[in-house]
Amino acid sequence: MGHDPKVLHASGTGALTRRVYIADDHEGYRSGVARLVAEHPALEVVGQAADGEQALAGIVECQPDVALLDVRMPGMNGIEVCRRLQAEGTAPNVRIVLITGTPDPVLSTQAAEAGAVALLGKETPPNTIAAQLLAAAEGRVGWSVE
Amino acid sequence: MSDAPGDVAGALLEALLPGSGIGVAVHDEHLRVLVISPSLAELSGTRPGEQVGRRLTEVLPGEVGEVAEASLRAVAASRRPLLRLEPAVEAGRERGWLIHVYPLEYGGRELVAVIALDVTESRRAHEHLQQTRERLDTAQRMAHVGSWTWDVTGDRWHWSEELFRIAGLSPAARPPDFRSLLGAIPPEHRGAFRDVTSRALRDGRPYEIRFPVLLPDGGRRILRGRGVPVRGDGGAIERVHGFAQDVTELARAESHQRAATALGRLALSGVTLEVLMGEAADAVASELGFDFVAVVAPVEDGAAFEVRALSSGGTPFAGRSGVQIDANSLTAEVLRTGETLIVPDWDREHRLPRASMADTLGIRSSAAVIIGTREAPLAVLSGHSAAPGRVGAEDAAFMATVANVIASASRRLKSEAEVAAGAEARGRLVALALDAEDRARRGISEALHDGPLQDLLALGHDIERLRPAGEGDEAHLTRVRDGLASAVRQIRDVMLDLHPVQLQVGGLQSALQAICAQQAAAAGYACAVEIEPAAAGRRDELVMSLARELLRNAGKHSRGGEVHVRVALEDGALRLDVIDDGVGIPPDRLGEALGEGHIGLASSRERAEAIGGSFRVGPRDDELPGTQAVAILP
Numbered sequence: 001m002g003h004d005p006k007v008l009h010a011s012g013t014g015a016l017t018r019r020v021y022i023a024d025d026h027e028g029y030r031s032g033v034a035r036l037v038a039e040h041p042a043l044e045v046v047g048q049a050a051d052g053e054q055a056l057a058g059i060v061e062c063q064p065d066v067a068l069l070d071v072r073m074p075g076m077n078g079i080e081v082c083r084r085l086q087a088e089g090t091a092p093n094v095r096i097v098l099i100t101g102t103p104d105p106v107l108s109t110q111a112a113e114a115g116a117v118a119l120l121g122k123e124t125p126p127n128t129i130a131a132q133l134l135a136a137a138e139g140r141v142g143w144s145v146e
Numbered sequence: 147m148s149d150a151p152g153d154v155a156g157a158l159l160e161a162l163l164p165g166s167g168i169g170v171a172v173h174d175e176h177l178r179v180l181v182i183s184p185s186l187a188e189l190s191g192t193r194p195g196e197q198v199g200r201r202l203t204e205v206l207p208g209e210v211g212e213v214a215e216a217s218l219r220a221v222a223a224s225r226r227p228l229l230r231l232e233p234a235v236e237a238g239r240e241r242g243w244l245i246h247v248y249p250l251e252y253g254g255r256e257l258v259a260v261i262a263l264d265v266t267e268s269r270r271a272h273e274h275l276q277q278t279r280e281r282l283d284t285a286q287r288m289a290h291v292g293s294w295t296w297d298v299t300g301d302r303w304h305w306s307e308e309l310f311r312i313a314g315l316s317p318a319a320r321p322p323d324f325r326s327l328l329g330a331i332p333p334e335h336r337g338a339f340r341d342v343t344s345r346a347l348r349d350g351r352p353y354e355i356r357f358p359v360l361l362p363d364g365g366r367r368i369l370r371g372r373g374v375p376v377r378g379d380g381g382a383i384e385r386v387h388g389f390a391q392d393v394t395e396l397a398r399a400e401s402h403q404r405a406a407t408a409l410g411r412l413a414l415s416g417v418t419l420e421v422l423m424g425e426a427a428d429a430v431a432s433e434l435g436f437d438f439v440a441v442v443a444p445v446e447d448g449a450a451f452e453v454r455a456l457s458s459g460g461t462p463f464a465g466r467s468g469v470q471i472d473a474n475s476l477t478a479e480v481l482r483t484g485e486t487l488i489v490p491d492w493d494r495e496h497r498l499p500r501a502s503m504a505d506t507l508g509i510r511s512s513a514a515v516i517i518g519t520r521e522a523p524l525a526v527l528s529g530h531s532a533a534p535g536r537v538g539a540e541d542a543a544f545m546a547t548v549a550n551v552i553a554s555a556s557r558r559l560k561s562e563a564e565v566a567a568g569a570e571a572r573g574r575l576v577a578l579a580l581d582a583e584d585r586a587r588r589g590i591s592e593a594l595h596d597g598p599l600q601d602l603l604a605l606g607h608d609i610e611r612l613r614p615a616g617e618g619d620e621a622h623l624t625r626v627r628d629g630l631a632s633a634v635r636q637i638r639d640v641m642l643d644l645h646p647v648q649l650q651v652g653g654l655q656s657a658l659q660a661i662c663a664q665q666a667a668a669a670g671y672a673c674a675v676e677i678e679p680a681a682a683g684r685r686d687e688l689v690m691s692l693a694r695e696l697l698r699n700a701g702k703h704s705r706g707g708e709v710h711v712r713v714a715l716e717d718g719a720l721r722l723d724v725i726d727d728g729v730g731i732p733p734d735r736l737g738e739a740l741g742e743g744h745i746g747l748a749s750s751r752e753r754a755e756a757i758g759g760s761f762r763v764g765p766r767d768d769e770l771p772g773t774q775a776v777a778i779l780p
Binding site: 071 | 595596599600603606607610641646648655656
């Protein structure tokens with residue numbers, strides 16, 4: 001688990017790709033998302049993590065364009081990772097998209113307050129997730145809940 | 147003496163027939179009978195003719211004649227009159243004669259005359275009166291009641307003998323006047339006595355008053371007096387009749403009873419045993435006029451004793467609790483026997499060894515009673531006086547009453563402590579059981595979240611990657627997607643019921659909102675959640691559990707349109723309100739529901755009380771229609 005700092009910043013076609021970091025403690029879900037990101041022509045996975053602490057360190061190191069963080073993870077949860085990044089300013093250009101298996105309005109509010117640009121439910125279709133990540137990476141998303 | 151006067155006298159005397167009640171006789175210088183009336187002859191049991199010319203020793207039998215003639219001789223010799231009461235028996239009835247023997251000068255002769263008055267009836271009346279007086283006096287003495295009459299106009303008093311005794315005066319003394327009477331009353335009580343008396347003299351109504359009097363020997367008694375004014379012919383009040391009763395003992399008993407009752411009330415008020423013992427020591431000292439009262443308890447299995455309480459003031463031990471005292475003491479003896487002990491005078495005491503403190507404190511008399519029983523002694527209550535003979539059985543009886551109050555309080559406090567310990571243990575068990583249940587629910591919920599839910603969600607993504615290969619595949623895929631979505635929803639509902647995972651991430655607000663939304667959707671009401679920020683994070687798990695139960699109840703029973711959940715801090719404790727605008731709950735319904743086996747609310751109450759909190763369900767505090775459940779959680 002972790003990230004590969006040597007991954008390219010551009011796709012093989014020469015078009016600019018957006019660098020995505022994925023953190024989720026559920027291996028099956030995380031790998032599924034990683035696959036769909038990898039298959040997306042404008043996105044690439046630059047790192048993965050299975051808990052909050054690992055994600056915080058990886059994001060700081062990889063400086064991705066966008067990070068998809070599961071809300072509920074062992075140790076530090078996704079919202080807390082988001083707060084820490086905002087507070088510490090160690091990844092000023094990364095945009096955070098949170099994802100949860102149990103969405104609710106209060107969580108949405110807390111996600112927004114923590115500095116995330118979107119909160120997605122895990123049942124969100126893969127294409128929509130990919131689109132949200134791309135939009136977030138390109139700064140086209142204000143705040144959205146899916 | 148010539149015959150003519152004698153004849154006249156004789157004729158006169160004849161008129162004094164037996165039964166007239168008057169007898170007359172005249173004796174000559176030789177004490178012979180000159181003349182005698184039939185009535186007097188009757189007294190001596192002879193006829194008049196038989197006595198004339200003869201001396202009494204000749205006509206009266208034996209000693210009677212000797213005594214009678216001795217009287218005549220004494221008067222003849224001394225020429226001084228003699229008055230004597232002569233009993234006689236007539237037809238079996240005792241009679242009384244008042245006999246007056248006196249010298250009679252007649253015609254130059256020195257005669258002796260006798261006049262006898264039959265005083266049988268007056269004597270009987272006198273005796274009856276005397277007996278009545280004696281009986282009255284006895285009754286008054288027994289009842290400690292004295293009677294009096296006050297001649298108001300002359301300020302003259304008549305007192306019965308018992309009243310003299312009550313006042314500590316000799317019956318031979320003159321009764322005091324009103325001013326002297328006032329002087330015997332302590333100054334602080336004189337005004338009341340004067341007022342009551344003045345009012346009675348004004349309105350003429352009977353009156354009653356209780357007042358203390360100071361005795362000449364320095365003692366003090368409590369009297370209860372009653373007076374009845376009597377008006378004269380002119381309508382003015384001339385006299386007052388009344389009685390005065392010595393109620394010193396009664397007043398003392400009443401005071402003892404009041405003191406014992408006050409101690410009993412104090413015992414029930416929840417004071418500690420130490421406080422109660424201190425108050426008891428003071429009460430005994432005050433009521434009985436003791437110089438020193440102690441409560442001493444055995445320690446170290448009776449090997450030593452410890453002072454638990456002392457009466458206040460004036461003793462060398464005052465304020466020094468916990469002083470070790472001699473085992474060789476009155477206290478040790480009472481503990482050993484369980485009996486009440488009285489030592490009237492330590493200087494004459496031979497049964498018990500003289501206690502060292504008796505010398506230290508100058509104690510001369512003591513009494514001690516056990517608090518508790520010989521088998522299970524709690525302490526010994528002892529009272530002491532510097533005066534010999536001052537402590538008696540009545541004092542010991544009051545001390546025993548006080549000891550019973552302390553013993554009862556001790557038993558009650560012990561029972562309460564046991565009940566409290568039981569309740570605390572039960573509360574701990576309930577809390578443990580509820581914690582275990584919460585842990586189990588949380589574990590299952592998290593397992594569902596981390597396992598099946600995530601698997602299904604990941605599976606959903608995989609399904610999205612599938613492409614229909616043939617006709618009908620799209621419909622199949624749709625059914626699979628729908629089935630997956632349904633399964634996800636069901637798992638989420640179960641998780642919310644068990645334990646909202648939102649609590650870990652989103653906190654109380656998030657979790658309560660989620661449950662509220664779930665229950666509101668199921669029951670069809672609108673739900674609002676209001677949480678004071680400082681109230682979150684204190685007892686989130688318990689608040690969630692109670693709120694879930696109450697929201698479910700609101701959905702089942704309230705038939706209301708809105709439910710309001712509020713969590714706030716109140717006096718340092720957490721307060722959860724769940725308020726609906728439904729039909730309300732009848733006053734007895736909660737009890738009935740519990741009786742019918744609906745344990746949800748009972749469980750909620752148990753959970754609150756297990757941590758020292760409270761729980762109630764009833765009408766809304768704002769008196770609007772609906773129900774309000776309130777849980778206070780410290």
